[in-house]
Amino acid sequence: MALQQIVEETVSGLGYDLVEIERSAGGLLRITIDLPWDPDASGERFVTVEDCEKVTRQLQFALEVDGADYRRLEVSSPGIDRPLRHEKDFERFVGSLVDITLKAPMGAAAAGQVSANRKKFRGTLERTPQADGAGWQIVWSDEPAVKPGQRVSKKKAPAPLQALGFTLDELREARLAPVVDFKGRRPKDAPPQA
Known part of the structure; x- marks a missing residue:
């Protein structure tokens, strides 16, 4: 066998x-x-x-x-950077922060919003309804993360959210993004993790 x-x-x-x-x-x-x-x-x-x-x-x-x-x-166990390979893995982790790597770069499809050679993205995994079934998208903002203790102006406009639709066949690799939550380092508006 x-x-x-x-x-x-x-x-x-x-x-x-x-x-x-x-x-x-x-x-x-x-x-x-x-x-x-x-x-x-x-x-x-x-x-x-x-x-x-x-x-x-x-x-x-x-x-x-x-x-x-x-x-x-x-x-x-799979750990905090668990690989996502099957449809059920994607369904399980909808709403989670993920890292994806595409097989081919974006090319002209990005319409100048991101580098045409970009293959790697980190963002929130979402399901998108499509005529031929369910599709997937990743949503992210290119705004740098705020460091603990750093002041942010309330007048500053946030960076726009961007979205990239994809199918599982277009992916080389997908993993949960390894996010470590240290006590006291969580943003005040974030829900507590179990």
Whole structure:
């Protein structure tokens, strides 16, 4: 049986979602798991050390039975910069800050609003209704972030919001933007994070 299939069956059999399989030099096999997303569940649940330990034990057994070649096995959670690969990942993180990289630069489609060679964008992920189904867009402002303690003039006009529509086929990579929230460093108008 192929390594991908063994890992997928084992991880899903234990009730987790397989996010990524990565092989690296030195025989390291890195498996990233996540809890299945339930849109009706209240609050976000996270992968714990016990979850990783449970999957590691089962994978060690399954890989040994099939004679898979690896030296070290590492099972982890997706982390704060979780990759977004499937439609359900995008649905789950609508409204979140994401980093996307396009396969091809914007070219003339940007109408001079952004550099024609730009491929990378950071902004809020939104769903857009389209005739052939649902599309996606990222919304951002090129205004620099305000540093803690910095005064901002109330007369200063904010930079305009920009939006870029895209399909999943146009993406090279998409990830949650790693935003770390230190106590006391949150803007006063931001809602508290759990």
